[in-house]
Amino acid sequence: MLSFNEYLGQVNDAVAAIEYPLQPAGLYEPIEYTMSLGGKRVRPSLVLMACDAFGGNVADSVAPAIGLELFHNFTLLHDDVMDKADIRRGKPTVHVKWNENTAILSGDAMLTMSAQYIAKAPAAVMPAAMNLYNATAMEIYEGQQYDMEFEERTDVKEEEYLNMIRLKTSVLLGCACKMGAIVAGAEESDAALIYRFGELIGLAFQLQDDLLDVYGDEKTFGKAIGGDIMNNKKTFMLIKAIEMSSGDDHAELLQWINAVSPDKAEKIAAVTDIYTRVGVKALAEERIEQYSKEALATLEAINMSEEGKQAFRAFADYLMKRNK
């Protein structure tokens, strides 16, 4: 096994080596731009690591890994159009830098390009790789659909929310882990287990994201604290708080949600306080711990070298402690 950074290094080399046709520039430049915005390249690195851990040829896993990274960035491109987001990683989004038609069309091209990279998997495993990739893509669209629908509802249950974040973000982590296993020719049962590991760690990570948006340290977290509260974003925190609060707490929470132009610092402080009082902070920490533990237990059951398992434990550690 290599260090995570060594897998990352191979991924970065491969991303830099992606060849974009020169014409039409208007179609391909926005794709190159999107891939240049950076990102931690976690998903493709996981593909290589999983392939290695299951005794496969890491070089064979690079193209499918790049396919997943292209796919992930395509979802961000189209999501930014749907969410009307102007900035991503401190830079203008594609529909702002160019226009909306470009964002739609270049996104479509990115999606097809990603499939072309998946198709470069070794012939014996390509059908399985392609089927996993396509099925995962459909789940991600379903997650995005639920996410958009939930914004219009006030009665979203915890189970629905968890399923939505599972579909929208966790399945891609599961897919990345399983993709590496498939390329390595792992047993289906082990491939399914490493998928579940990735999915569970993804759930823990997203819940932690929801928690840290309220309780995190601005410098470590990388973005302003309280953004979700200001946007009334239906995170685990808000959903559980609505559900778990009663009497005055409940009334106060609803007031803050419906306030037209509340003072920012006041609202954030007040809602954060309600979350703590009502027990949502403690519950979120409990859920995160639960998912992390389940992920590690799932890992244990896999037929994999101890060295391989240690790499995945270290990755889980990195992912869950990165933001604190």
Next chain:
Amino acid sequence: MLSFNEYLGQVNDAVAAIEYPLQPAGLYEPIEYTMSLGGKRVRPSLVLMACDAFGGNVADSVAPAIGLELFHNFTLLHDDVMDKADIRRGKPTVHVKWNENTAILSGDAMLTMSAQYIAKAPAAVMPAAMNLYNATAMEIYEGQQYDMEFEERTDVKEEEYLNMIRLKTSVLLGCACKMGAIVAGAEESDAALIYRFGELIGLAFQLQDDLLDVYGDEKTFGKAIGGDIMNNKKTFMLIKAIEMSSGDDHAELLQWINAVSPDKAEKIAAVTDIYTRVGVKALAEERIEQYSKEALATLEAINMSEEGKQAFRAFADYLMKRNK
């Protein structure tokens, strides 16, 4: 060989049999709606016919054929968003019936679904089928990009225009023909030739479309005559007329193009007249004849039964005479 209608019948059955998940309805209903809008199903029918003509198992070609039809309809869905078109086949477009986010996301899901159908091709031929499909998709996006760019230019040359329509519409006909050949296990040289046949017939068809929009009979053509003239759409007709006219004709043409609120009947009559006077009508008819002849000559060179070739000749006839 069967009649074209018999291939069409199998395609219609397969389209009706497409299974859409029930949830989330907001993601899948727009896809089902799009596929229900109808259409002549020419592309998937060609897949089956080509497979049969090359001695393949037609049943094996159905899933890839449906993949191409799903793909084609996905391009219409996203194109309608980019072109801001409110109506398709007399019904509201998806972004009108639902909203733009739905049109983008359901389109993405359609694209992935289409790939899932291509992936159902028999294992031995699936990689070739997938590579052809992905490469064709990239060309179609390039064609759409050029189409959008040309709208902003006044100096588009004939060669650029022909390349744009080749990419935007003809390559998919080529792809449909070649897809059937691939499923049937045809020789690569023959597969390439039937591709070229499809591409050339596609070019002839699109040019005929440009011609008939000016000179066609409204009842047979299925839409109002003169629409392209009113929209100053950069068709073969307009591009060549700008290029071939001089003196008073040229000045008059530019005046009509730049006229702010011209009388509809007047503009159509005047521009149609210029087209005829300047020789554009004759030239278009010549190009159409040229491409049709080249398509038939290409067909001759293929290692295919006379019965198979006759089916393709009949198809070319149907496509080129349908609108007259």
